[in-house]
């Protein structure tokens with residue numbers, strides 16, 4: 001295939017993206033042994049790193065768009081090569097040239113929707129808070145205990161709206177004085193940044209930060225690990241700091257403080273899937289499990305590839321917006337693992353994971369075999 005990336009520009013872009021460590025790669029190939037792609041098809045991040053070292057990347061191909069930023073290979077690399085940063089910088093070059101393979105074009109639609117409406121799902125900004133219409137919510141104001149940052153999928157996606165409703169219901173029952181931003185909330189921008197659209201990320205981040213300041217926000221509760229990750233690790237680039245807590249951490253805190261009690265039995269066998277941006281990227285492994293263990297009657301079992309070895313659902317790095325052939329979906333493998341563990345319910349805490357697992361459940365015709373739930377839906381059932 002023709003190589004269109006100019007030598008110097010690729011190398012400069014990688015350096016600018018903070019991915020300079022790619023030069024330390026000594027081609028051991030350990031990264032490829034842990035990459036989930038190699039469970040479904042051949043893919044080599046080692047090869048991408050090698051080609052990038054010489055500025056010889058095929059930016060028009062599919063491969064630079066494959067990485068889900070799952071975080072497995074950086075953990076395994078003995079030379080500290082930052083594979084994710086290198087990959088994102090290559091996507092920046094491809095985006096600058098407007099070179100996109102067919103499977104990636106839907107991510108362009110998501111980008112256009114983010115620019116015009118502040119969400120990737122082509123929902124109107126004006127209807128962002130429609131899910132909460134009948135729930136009498138307050139807009140966040142200074143002095144409130146916390147902001148509930150709902151996120152795009154929970155605001156617009158029909159399946160995920162149920163999770164937003166469950167979350168709000170629990171917070172209300174615990175007497176938390178919280179508000180939402182409604183139509184003023186914009187996408188956190190985490191995933192579009194990973195597709196190489198840096199300017200779109202920065203615009204979204206600045207918009208959110210301004211809204212947080214205008215509304216006197218000090219503490220933010222999030223449902224998505226992607227919002228969590230960018231608020232904690234990326235928004236400080238804009239010189240702001242506010243407290244961020246994932247809902248699974250916050251609910252455990254409410255139980256410990258005696259503000260929330262779980263009294264109803266949930267007599268199901270449940271297995272917990274660690275989302276990449278909760279576990280590997282942010283080290284949150286225990287709180288969701290501790291929370292599930294507080295549910296009366298619930299039997300928590302572990303499946304293969306748990307905790308730091310968690311098998312990615314396939315949705316990170318903007319892959320949630322790209323097309324993945326049916327026989328190449330990691331989420332199908334995860335459902336199989338959950339089934340093998342004997343679980344009645346596959347529980348997780350990320351809108352991308354739920355979206356992918358629900359789709360796999362449909363494709364595999366597992367409707368009667370296993371349920372897919374967000375952790376808040378389990379807690380709501382236990383109230």
Ligand code: SF4
Nearest residue numbers: 025027028029031077
């Ligand atoms: S694990 Fe690190 S050093 Fe080894 S091939 Fe992969 S990127 Fe290179």
Ligand code: SF4
Nearest residue numbers: 035067068070071073
């Ligand atoms: S971050 Fe994950 S998906 Fe991306 S190359 Fe590494 S192991 Fe593969």
